[in-house]
Amino acid sequence: MEPVLKDMIWGGNRLKDEFSYEGAGDKTGEAWAVSAHPNGDCLIKNGEWKGKTLSFVWNEHREVFGGMVGDKFPLLIKIIDAKDDLSIQVHPDDNYAKVHEHGSFGKTECWYILDCKENGTIVMGHNAKTKEELCQMIDEKKWDKLIRTIPIKKGDFLQINPGTVHAIKGGTLILETQQNSDITYRVYDYDRLSNGKLRELHVDKSKDVIKVPFEDFKMTETADENQAVETLIACNYYTVQKFTIRKAETFTQNHDFQIMSVIEGNGTIDGISIQKGDHFMIPSGYGEYRLNGNMTLIGSFVTENK
Structure with a gap:
């Protein structure tokens, strides 16, 4: 596949310098590496369908995928280079996205930490005990009290289920495996400006889908280099x-x-x-x-x- 590159307000230069992706620059935040999503449809680099999109192969040659049913290719693989902090965000599940996002998949995802700062951290979860407390802390912008951060290191692996508040912190490089969805609700974005304007937040939808209380997540250490x-x-x-x-x-x-x-x-x-x-x-x-x-x-x- 030929990755589809996305410049981001928080992006960096590692997709250019370390992965040598053609067209990557100093603000390239994401490489959609295997994607048949309308917002980034990868081209096939070689073989019988060279120059065709992954969605073309999915639609016209379902035998390649074992005859799977469904109108959408199910997965999306990204490499994300966060030079700066990403917005604090949450994703909906399938049921909520189907109703509120024009039939889209929800977004279950997982992260493999390719690299991070020494003593690196990410945002994962929140401290509210009830939905009422959650909404109050969001409305009063008590982010320090609401948001949980956890330590990470290279080689860690995290599963992030819908309804989980999360954010990648600056200096972190990850490979993300996710459902084929581009639905993200921003809860808070540090009041950053993009083209002179505050970026859109999705506070009401975030309140709808954030699970309360926070359900702990699966984190795996992958340290066994002897296991094939x-x-x-x-x-x-x-x-x-x-x-x-x-x-x-x-x-x-x-x-x-x-x-x-x-x-x-x-x-x-x-x-x-x-x-x-x-x-x-x-x-x-x-x-x-x-x-x-x-x-x-x-x-x-x-x-x-x-």
Whole structure:
């Protein structure tokens, strides 16, 4: 896939300098690496459908995806470079988004921390005990009392369910696996200006969807470099795995499709060269494949038997 790049008020230069994405600049905040969303539809870089969009392949060649049903490709993979803090935000679930966002998917997502500052933190959750207390603290802008921050380090993995208040802090680089949705409700944006104006907030919708009290989240440490493949999460929408390749390893692709992102190093898949920043898909029915080299990849597929 050819990533779709997005400049952001909080973006930085790491997608240009570390991933060498063509067209990335000094404010590029997101690379939509595997996406068939209307707001960023990736082009295929090689093979039979070179130059076609992922949505074209999804619509015209469903056999590639094991004949999955549904009018929308289910997943979206991003790399996010936050030079500055992102807005404090929350995402709706499927039911709320279907009613309030023109039939969109909700947004369940997870983060693999590619890099962060020493003693880095992120915003995760809130301290309100009741919905009334939550609304009052938002209205009175008591952000220091409301918002929870937690420490993070490179290699951490976090699952973020709808209704969870969260925000990436400056100096953090992540790979995000999520439902195919672009629905984000901003609760607070530090009164920042974009083109001379305050950015839009979505306070009422945020109050609707924030879960009270905060339900603790799943955080996984991925420190075992001797394990060739490690499952990080298996939820209703996706299963995410980490592949640590130090020699030739053989795996089997027996899912509807499998997305792979090279996050460190380089090597080959069945003799085809791949390197950091590459994102590709292994189609349905592919069977065995062989990874060789010195590299780390994040893989994902739609969880079966939901």
